[in-house]
Amino acid sequence: MEASRRDFLSISLGGLGALGALGVLYPVLKTLAPSSASSTEARVEIDISKVPELGIRVTSWKGKPLFVLNLPKDLEEKYKYDVKKDSTNKTGKLNYDLLKEHRVFALIGVCTHLGCIPLWKPEGSESVKAPYLHCPCHGGLYTPWGDNIGGPPPRPLFVPPQKVDGGKLIVGEAGFVEDTV
Numbered sequence: 001m002e003a004s005r006r007d008f009l010s011i012s013l014g015g016l017g018a019l020g021a022l023g024v025l026y027p028v029l030k031t032l033a034p035s036s037a038s039s040t041e042a043r044v045e046i047d048i049s050k051v052p053e054l055g056i057r058v059t060s061w062k063g064k065p066l067f068v069l070n071l072p073k074d075l076e077e078k079y080k081y082d083v084k085k086d087s088t089n090k091t092g093k094l095n096y097d098l099l100k101e102h103r104v105f106a107l108i109g110v111c112t113h114l115g116c117i118p119l120w121k122p123e124g125s126e127s128v129k130a131p132y133l134h135c136p137c138h139g140g141l142y143t144p145w146g147d148n149i150g151g152p153p154p155r156p157l158f159v160p161p162q163k164v165d166g167g168k169l170i171v172g173e174a175g176f177v178e179d180t181v
């Protein structure tokens with residue numbers, strides 16, 4: 001009787017241990033396993049009509065937060081952003097130069113300082129009287145195109161490759177942006 005209770009306990013604990021090990025290993029195995037999901041994530045389609053003007057739609061691309069913005073036409077004329085001209089993206093340009101012809105575009109929503117997720121402030125604030133992106137971790141400030149206007153971030157937000165096809169913004173395929181990631 002005593003022996004079978006001991007057996008039961010050791011089988012149960014062994015089972016729990018195996019489950020625990022699986023729990024630890026699962027994320028590793030999932031990362032290593034070839035998966036069709038990873039190629040799907042590398043190409044994301046966004047229905048442009050679903051992004052309201054001056055609004056943001058947050059989704060993800062390659063596991064990173066993706067911000068899709070829809071900016072009114074006159075935004076850059078209405079507000080003068082004091083952009084740090086020396087912090088440029090991989091192409092040596094400001095994000096604005098790549099994106100200005102497009103009202104709807106996507107940015108990677110990861111602060112280039114230490115990786116926090118910035119907040120969209122469409123109404124501006126006491127200190128920035130214009131729509132902008134604010135990283136609350138250390139006060140990083142970005143224009144709606146992701147260019148630096150203040151705080152410690154050393155460079156603009158990354159801009160993924162993207163193109164417009166019909167009424168869709170396709171992120172993950174080169175078009176009006178090739179690649180600045």
Ligand code: FES
Nearest residue numbers: 111113114135140
């Ligand atoms: S992580 Fe964004 S300002 Fe530091």
